[in-house]
Amino acid sequence: MPTEAETEIIDRLKRCGTATLSTILTKRGLNHVFVTGVAPLPGSKPRMVGRAFTMRSVAMREDKLADDKAMNPRLNMQRRATEECGVGEVLVIDCRGDASGASGGMMLFERMRLRGCAGVVSDGGVRDAWEIAETGFPVYAKAVCPPNSTLAHRFIELNVPVSCGGVAVYPGDFIAGDPDGVMVVPQEIAEEVSRQALDYEEQEEFILRRIRAGAPIFGTYPLDGEGLAEYEAERAARRKG
Numbered sequence: 001m002p003t004e005a006e007t008e009i010i011d012r013l014k015r016c017g018t019a020t021l022s023t024i025l026t027k028r029g030l031n032h033v034f035v036t037g038v039a040p041l042p043g044s045k046p047r048m049v050g051r052a053f054t055m056r057s058v059a060m061r062e063d064k065l066a067d068d069k070a071m072n073p074r075l076n077m078q079r080r081a082t083e084e085c086g087v088g089e090v091l092v093i094d095c096r097g098d099a100s101g102a103s104g105g106m107m108l109f110e111r112m113r114l115r116g117c118a119g120v121v122s123d124g125g126v127r128d129a130w131e132i133a134e135t136g137f138p139v140y141a142k143a144v145c146p147p148n149s150t151l152a153h154r155f156i157e158l159n160v161p162v163s164c165g166g167v168a169v170y171p172g173d174f175i176a177g178d179p180d181g182v183m184v185v186p187q188e189i190a191e192e193v194s195r196q197a198l199d200y201e202e203q204e205e206f207i208l209r210r211i212r213a214g215a216p217i218f219g220t221y222p223l224d225g226e227g228l229a230e231y232e233a234e235r236a237a238r239r240k241g
Contacts (some may be wrong), residue, residue, distance in 0.1 A: 001086070001087050001088065002050075002051070002087075002088045005191070006051065006088075008194075009174065009190050009191055009194045010049045010050065010088070010174070012194035012195065012197070012198045013049045013174060013176050013185065013190075013194050013197070014047065014049045014176075015198055015201060016176070016194070016197040016198055016200075016201045017178055017180065017201070018034075018176060018177070018178050018180045018181055018182070018183045019180060020197050020200050020201050020204065021176055021183045021185065021193070021197050022034060022183060023200065024193055024196050024197045024200060025183070025185070025193065028189070028193070030186070032166065032167060032168075033167055033183055033184045033185070033186075034165075034167065034181060034182070034183055034184075035121060035123070035140070035164055035165035035166070035167050035181060035182040035183070035184065036165045036166045036167075037097065037123060037142050037165050037166070038121060038122070038123055038140045038141055038142055038164075038165050038181065038182060039140060039141070039142075039181065040138070040139070040140055040177075040179060041126065041129045041130075041132055041133045041139050041140075041141065041144070042129060042130070042133065042144065043130065043133045044133040044136075044138075044139070045179045046119065046136075046137075046138030046139070046140075046177060046178070046179070047138070047177070047178050048090060048118055048119035048138035048140075048175070048176070048177040048178075048182075049118065049174065049175070049176045049177075050088050050089050050090040050117070050118030050119065050174070050175055051086075051088070051089050051090065051171075051172050051173065051174055051175070051187070052089070052090055052092045052169050052170070052171055052172060052173045052174070052175050052184075053081070053084070053085040053086060053089040053090065053091050053092070053158070053159055053171060054091075054092045054093075054094065054158065054159055054160060054161070054162045054164075054169055054170075054171055055077060055078070055081045055091060055092070055093045055094065055155055055157070055158055055162070056094045056155070056156060056157040056158075056160055056162045057093070057094055057095055057096065057103075057124075057153040057154060057155045057156065058096075058153075058154050058156055059096070059098070059152065059153070059154070060101070060150060060151065060152055060153055060154050061154070064154055065150055065154070068150075068154065076155075077155035077156065077157070077158060078103075078104065078108060078149065078155055079108070080158060081108075081155075081158055082108045082111050082112055083111075083115075084158060084159075085112060085115075085117050086117070087115065087116040087117065088116065088117070088118050089117055089118055090117070090118045090119045090120065090121060090175040090177075091112065091117065091119075091120045091121070092120075092121045092122075092162060092164050092169045092175060093120065093121065093122035093123070093124060093162075093164065094123065094162035094163055094164050094169075095122055095123050095124025095125075095142070095152070095153055095164075096123070096124075096163075097123050097124070097142065097165070097166075098124055098152050098153070099123075099124050099125035099141070099142040099143035099145050100125065100145065100147065100151060100152045101124065101125060101145065101147050101148060101149045101150065101151035101152030101153050102124070102125045102126055102127035102145045102146065102147060102148050102149055103122040103124040103125060103126060103141070103149055103153065104120065104122065104126055104127075104149075105126065105127040105128040105132070105148075106127075106128035106131045106132055109128075109132050109135075109137055109139060110132075110135060110137070112137070113135055113136075113137040118138070118175075119137065119138030119139060119140070119175075119177065120137075120138070120139045120140070120141075121139075121140045121141075121164060121165075121175060121177065121182050122139075122140070122141045122142065122164070123141075123142050123164045123165040124141065124142055124143075124145070124152070124153065125141060125142060125143050125144065125145020125147075125152075126139060126141040126143075126144060126145065127144070127145060127146050127147075127148070129141075129144040138177060140177055140181070140182050142165075159171045165182070167184050168184075169184055170186070170187070172187045173185065173186055173187050173190075174186075174187060174190045174194075202235070203223070203231060206223075206231050206234065207220055207221050207223060207227075207231075210227060210230075215227065
């Protein structure tokens with residue numbers, strides 16, 4: 001279960017879009033934290049925030065596949081991940097960008113949903129996509145892929161540093177997803193980033209209201225002069241209240 005401090009970070013991040021998080025992280029010099037090539041499952045518009053629980057794969061090789069088929073199912077990494085990914089955590093699956101075999105499907109992800117996991121991010125394929133989307137469980141993947149994982153992947157490690165969609169993900173990092181995609185927020189700076197992002201989000205909401213009221217872009221985006229003074233006054237009043 002998330003701690004009280006983690007819950008506060010998660011609550012703030014849930015109120016921020018991935019575009020805002022990208023802006024804040026870029027200002028801090030982090031330019032490689034957007035998981036490229038993954039998208040929500042077709043027909044879904046998920047929002048997802050949680051800490052990373054990771055699973056790493058290597059390419060399938062036939063001699064190892066035979067060993068795996070003879071293995072006790074309780075040792076299977078996909079099944080272990082399904083049961084070991086914690087409440088409020090996001091399973092991040094490193095498929096090396098290969099979507100020719102599914103990294104999971106309805107049965108595994110439904111179990112995770114019922115256990116209280118926050119979602120899944122995979123830079124590989126996912127099967128049973130329409131069924132998963134109907135459950136509302138947040139899943140991001142590179143592609144829909146009916147063939148199972150053994151065509152392409154051998155999952156070998158849990159909760160180790162991985163690469164997913166070109167991003168290094170360490171266990172415990174904060175993963176934030178919305179309809180635009182997925183951002184990784186390093187755990188060491190998540191507290192500060194979540195506060196900065198929420199402040200930025202509030203300013204963006206003010207800017208949008210001002211534009212919709214007829215204000216020109218100049219002086220509004222970015223705010224300066226009268227627009228900035230108006231925002232600061234509104235912000236100060238809100239903080240007092």
